[in-house]
Amino acid sequence: ELHLIFHVSLADSGYGAEENYRYMEEDNMEAYVKYNRFHIEHRKHYAPNPFSTEGMYYNKEQDFYVCPMGQHMERIGTKHRKTDSGYITESARYRAKNCSGCPLRGQCFKATGNRVIEVNHKLNAYKKKVADLLTSEEGLRHRGRRCIEPESVFGQIKYNMAYRRFRHFGKDKIAMDFSFFVITFNIKKLCKMLLKGGCNDLHTLIKHLLEWILRLKLNTIVFLSYKQMKIAT
Numbered sequence: 001e002l003h004l005i006f007h008v009s010l011a012d013s014g015y016g017a018e019e020n021y022r023y024m025e026e027d028n029m030e031a032y033v034k035y036n037r038f039h040i041e042h043r044k045h046y047a048p049n050p051f052s053t054e055g056m057y058y059n060k061e062q063d064f065y066v067c068p069m070g071q072h073m074e075r076i077g078t079k080h081r082k083t084d085s086g087y088i089t090e091s092a093r094y095r096a097k098n099c100s101g102c103p104l105r106g107q108c109f110k111a112t113g114n115r116v117i118e119v120n121h122k123l124n125a126y127k128k129k130v131a132d133l134l135t136s137e138e139g140l141r142h143r144g145r146r147c148i149e150p151e152s153v154f155g156q157i158k159y160n161m162a163y164r165r166f167r168h169f170g171k172d173k174i175a176m177d178f179s180f181f182v183i184t185f186n187i188k189k190l191c192k193m194l195l196k197g198g199c200n201d202l203h204t205l206i207k208h209l210l211e212w213i214l215r216l217k218l219n220t221i222v223f224l225s226y227k228q229m230k231i232a233t
Ligand code: SF4
Pocket: 067, 068, 069, 070, 071, 096, 098, 099, 102, 103, 104, 105, 108, 109, 115
């Protein structure tokens, strides 16, 4: 179970961004994290729009796209963007040679000149990897559990424990605030697990709990709590 907690990451599509996928990859986590079009792309009769970049043929070796009129769209450069957190994304730009007079022009794009498309290949590679994970047997199992497990924790945190807002200002203080909260939350969960396992007198409960903490080491609990904090903030 501990192995799973360290290496598997589950989250909804709100977290399906390149910087998060990269963070999880660098931390050796298996990312069972959907991206925003995952469900649309995995509908039974889904076919991509032929005018969208997903619908066009891409030649990886020679790095060009082919538009619906059969015209090669050659690479013309790279565009960088900075996210709010400072992460730099990279999109390859491709341009059609001549769109004037094309009978599909009206359906294809609205701007003036020749059509230019931008493709984030790194993000697409992450999406492909994630889609394979999510549609695997393990992925289906995680997806079935994800909708139940975190939502009930949000309910416990926000409703039962009335933790609806941070008590401090500033990133560091909030990190400290939430870290302490999740440390105690995880210890509370451990107690419940021990009680469930038949440990119902206080002395034995404390003894088992201390044994658990020593076995897991407190820094593991802090580490897991820190991870939860990082995901939540
Ligand atoms: S408008 Fe340009 S990019 Fe679109 S189909 Fe016609 S030639 Fe291709």
